[in-house]
Amino acid sequence: MYDRSKKDWVSAAVTAGLGAGVITSFAVNQGQHPAIALGITGFAIVVALIIDHYA
Numbered sequence: 001m002y003d004r005s006k007k008d009w010v011s012a013a014v015t016a017g018l019g020a021g022v023i024t025s026f027a028v029n030q031g032q033h034p035a036i037a038l039g040i041t042g043f044a045i046v047v048a049l050i051i052d053h054y055a
Contacts, residue, residue, distance in 0.1 A: 016048030
């Protein structure tokens, strides 16, 4: 069975980064500033790591 005592923070960060990166790359294509897009992606990664830590 799956052992929840071992947290995989790397896969959580990569998954959140890829998911947010797809959306923010579309937003940059529509005219959003790239720094804001990177901030959104970074925020998504931080939130994913916090949720992974406490879940």
